[in-house]
Amino acid sequence: MLSIQNLKASVEGKEILKGLNLEVKAGEVHAIMGPNGAGKSTLASVLTGKDNYEVTDGQALFEGKDLLDLSPEDRAREGVFLAFQYPVEIPGVSNINFLKTALNEIRAYKGQPNMEAKEFLKLLKEKQKLLEFDAALANRSLNEGFSGGEKKRNEIFQLAMLDPKLAILDETDSGLDIDALRVVSRGVNKLRSGKNAFIIITHYQRLLEYIVPDFVHVLYKGQIVKSGTKELALELEEKGYDWLKEDSKETEAADILLPR
Amino acid sequence: MSTDLDILKDVSTEEYKYGFTTNIEMDLAPIGLNEDTVRYISAKKNEPEWLLEWRLKAYRHFEKMEWPSWQNFEMPAMDLQSISFYAAPRKKAKYNSLDEVDPELLATFAKLGIPLTEQQMLAGVAVDAVFDSVSVATTFKGKLKEMGVIFCSFGEAVQEYPDLVKKYLGTVVPHTDNIFAALNAAVFSDGSFVYIPKGVRCPMELSTYFRINAENTGQFERTLIVADDESYVSYLEGCTAPMRDENQLHAAVVELIALENAEIKYSTVQNWYPGDKDGKGGIYNFVTKRGICRGANSKISWTQVETGSAITWKYPSVILRGDNSTGEFYSVALTKNKQIADTGTKMYHIGKNTRSRIISKGISAGHGQNSYRGLVQIGSGADQARNFTQCDSLLIGDECGAHTFPYIESKNNSAMVEHEATTSKIGEDQIFYLNQRGIDSEKAVALIVNGYAKEVLNQLPMEFAVEAQKLLAISLEGSVG
Numbered sequence: 207m208l209s210i211q212n213l214k215a216s217v218e219g220k221e222i223l224k225g226l227n228l229e230v231k232a233g234e235v236h237a238i239m240g241p242n243g244a245g246k247s248t249l250a251s252v253l254t255g256k257d258n259y260e261v262t263d264g265q266a267l268f269e270g271k272d273l274l275d276l277s278p279e280d281r282a283r284e285g286v287f288l289a290f291q292y293p294v295e296i297p298g299v300s301n302i303n304f305l306k307t308a309l310n311e312i313r314a315y316k317g318q319p320n321m322e323a324k325e326f327l328k329l330l331k332e333k334q335k336l337l338e339f340d341a342a343l344a345n346r347s348l349n350e351g352f353s354g355g356e357k358k359r360n361e362i363f364q365l366a367m368l369d370p371k372l373a374i375l376d377e378t379d380s381g382l383d384i385d386a387l388r389v390v391s392r393g394v395n396k397l398r399s400g401k402n403a404f405i406i407i408t409h410y411q412r413l414l415e416y417i418v419p420d421f422v423h424v425l426y427k428g429q430i431v432k433s434g435t436k437e438l439a440l441e442l443e444e445k446g447y448d449w450l451k452e453d454s455k456e457t458e459a460a461d462i463l464l465p466r
Numbered sequence: 467m468s469t470d471l472d473i474l475k476d477v478s479t480e481e482y483k484y485g486f487t488t489n490i491e492m493d494l495a496p497i498g499l500n501e502d503t504v505r506y507i508s509a510k511k512n513e514p515e516w517l518l519e520w521r522l523k524a525y526r527h528f529e530k531m532e533w534p535s536w537q538n539f540e541m542p543a544m545d546l547q548s549i550s551f552y553a554a555p556r557k558k559a560k561y562n563s564l565d566e567v568d569p570e571l572l573a574t575f576a577k578l579g580i581p582l583t584e585q586q587m588l589a590g591v592a593v594d595a596v597f598d599s600v601s602v603a604t605t606f607k608g609k610l611k612e613m614g615v616i617f618c619s620f621g622e623a624v625q626e627y628p629d630l631v632k633k634y635l636g637t638v639v640p641h642t643d644n645i646f647a648a649l650n651a652a653v654f655s656d657g658s659f660v661y662i663p664k665g666v667r668c669p670m671e672l673s674t675y676f677r678i679n680a681e682n683t684g685q686f687e688r689t690l691i692v693a694d695d696e697s698y699v700s701y702l703e704g705c706t707a708p709m710r711d712e713n714q715l716h717a718a719v720v721e722l723i724a725l726e727n728a729e730i731k732y733s734t735v736q737n738w739y740p741g742d743k744d745g746k747g748g749i750y751n752f753v754t755k756r757g758i759c760r761g762a763n764s765k766i767s768w769t770q771v772e773t774g775s776a777i778t779w780k781y782p783s784v785i786l787r788g789d790n791s792t793g794e795f796y797s798v799a800l801t802k803n804k805q806i807a808d809t810g811t812k813m814y815h816i817g818k819n820t821r822s823r824i825i826s827k828g829i830s831a832g833h834g835q836n837s838y839r840g841l842v843q844i845g846s847g848a849d850q851a852r853n854f855t856q857c858d859s860l861l862i863g864d865e866c867g868a869h870t871f872p873y874i875e876s877k878n879n880s881a882m883v884e885h886e887a888t889t890s891k892i893g894e895d896q897i898f899y900l901n902q903r904g905i906d907s908e909k910a911v912a913l914i915v916n917g918y919a920k921e922v923l924n925q926l927p928m929e930f931a932v933e934a935q936k937l938l939a940i941s942l943e944g945s946v947g
Contacts, residue, residue, distance in 0.1 A: 279902075279905060281902075296914060297917060304903070310903055312908075
């Protein structure tokens with residue numbers, strides 16, 4: 207579904223991604239871990255088309271299409287979704303109105319007619335139930351006055367409503383207490399299917415206990431230096447990132463250990 | 467940041483939709499302004515002597531007045547001697563039935579979206595369409611007449627209800643108020659007159675459409691609305707104007723009078739020609755609007771959505787004389803390219819237990835300059851007066867400006883006055899967030915602006931609210947940044 211080859215990207219003239227490679231197939235959940243400054247958020251920003259990020263080399267194909275050539279809204283319409291690390295507030299725009307607009311934009315892109323109000327409401331209730339999402343939050347302005355946890359949960363709720371092919375979760379666990387973490391994870395797990403894929407960006411192994419990944423990659427200094435399965439996450443938890451920093455010095459030519 | 471400028475598109479792509487003129491013979495007054503002009507207008511309208519005298523008194527006062535200098539913009543040079551002050555279609559001015567109306571005129575109204583046909587009447591909105599300086603047709607006269615509601619052109623009211631007009635005209639905005647009010651009193655052409663009798667709740671929204679057509683004419687309409695005890699009326703005003711190169715002056719006066727337990731709701735959606743992207747041409751909208759809550763427990767609310775005009779200069783105000791009376795002002799003013807707005811309100815608390823509420827939302831884009839100017843005046847006898855003011859500014863891009871001049875004068879210890887203000891910018895982060903959900907930047911801005919203006923738009927009668935929402939979105943096209 208997603209094929210990233212030798213991706214290099216800079217922000218404000220500074221190169222952050224230095225030749226990143228990643229393959230994500232439908233039905234898979236990939237976790238990306240790494241120390242601060244490794245480029246995790248940069249990866250998310252580059253994939254979603256945020257301004258100020260300049261791609262200097264490499265490519266990213268999404269369902270065979272050149273993802274980096276598309277505008278941010280077209281990437282979203284193609285089925286790429288980002289659960290933001292710091293979701294912004296947009297006062298005065300109701301959650302419901304916003305979701306309906308987004309949904310219909312995506313449908314229009316695919317040549318489908320607008321969703322009827324009745325159908326939309328049905329979908330809304332269905333997903334609220336699925337994610338144990340408080341209906342009251344849906345009626346409020348987009349993220350306005352939401353607590354950190356509520357904002358993160360709202361991101362997952364939007365994910366459920368928009369049903370993307372590829373969902374990138376950017377440190378969704380940061381700022382969540384244990385209960386919220388469990389609820390969010392339950393939700394994400396319910397959304398997993400053979401047709402979609404997830405890239406979960408996180409610092410900590412804890413989230414990965416609830417959302418069990420198929421693959422774990424470690425991003426360090428702009429490259430994926432090690433890949434493995436969920437055991438790798440446990441190893442990192444135990445040993446910290448220094449262990450890999452030692453390792454990477456020997457793999458400067460970026461040999462990637464592909465998952466078995 | 468270069469991104470702001472990158473996203474700014476060429477603004478001249480959206481052609482001013484209503485820019486067209488009608489080829490109907492116009493009856494123009496000779497160019498220039500002097501006492502003869504006043505007499506000419508009065509004679510054309512067949513006015514009684516008292517009204518001519520009223521006009522002349524105002525004109526003589528006007529001659530002594532000086533142009534103001536306190537506004538937050540450069541006052542354009544106005545050569546009043548080079549324009550004609552009266553333009554009426556050459557055909558008969560009064561139409562008893564729609565069959566008599568000039569078919570080209572009707573076609574014009576159809577283009578503007580106000581077909582004066584039975585179908586429109588069934589929609590439940592009575593429309594008094596003002597074509598330049600003369601009211602052309604008034605619909606629903608019959609139905610309203612049954613309830614005792616008078617809704618007609620000002621000119622007609624002078625003929626048919628002179629006592630009512632004489633009783634209230636100039637009692638809220640005297641000709642001495644300001645120079646534009648004096649000018650208007652001298653040369654006003656037409657407008658609307660509304661009288662709601664005691665105890666009557668007007669069953670439909672009353673609406674008026676304006677249009678400036680002939681080159682070089684200023685439009686000076688005069689509107690007077692009187693709501694007698696226990697009555698209610700909701701009045702809508704919507705304006706369009708054709709594309710012109712010369713600036714055109716629009717100095718209207720609107721007076722509202724609410725008696726005991728009465729309520730007047732006055733809504734305006736204004737999109738006069740704003741000038742081109744370099745600020746050339748465009749209407750000068752210098753309006754004096756004021757209401758008086760004369761009776762106890764009365765209420766007047768002003769709601770305005772101003773997106774047009776080169777310069778918008780108006781302060782719809784309320785004098786809260788009656789005890790327990792309420793004044794409200796809801797405003798969304800949008801300026802882009804080189805537009806200027808200096809608008810706000812004045813609330814005069816005089817009676818006891820009076821309340822006022824002011825919600826002003828300014829939106830500046832391009833090189834627009836938006837000023838809010840508000841006065842909350844609490845008189846010494848205004849016990850327990852309450853005011854809440856919220857004055858917000860939204861900036862789009864980094865070349866525009868928002869300014870606020872709030873004045874609070876309180877002479878009563880028991881008064882409570884609250885003032886809140888916010889200034890915000892449409893963040894790139896907000897736009898990117900919406901992009902990432904599949905919404906393009908232009909729609910994103912429209913969504914954000916509508917959310918921002920929602921509190922005001924919600925005050926409009928529904929049909930108007932929808933038009934206003936679309937208007938905001940269209941007005942902002944090309945301003946994303």
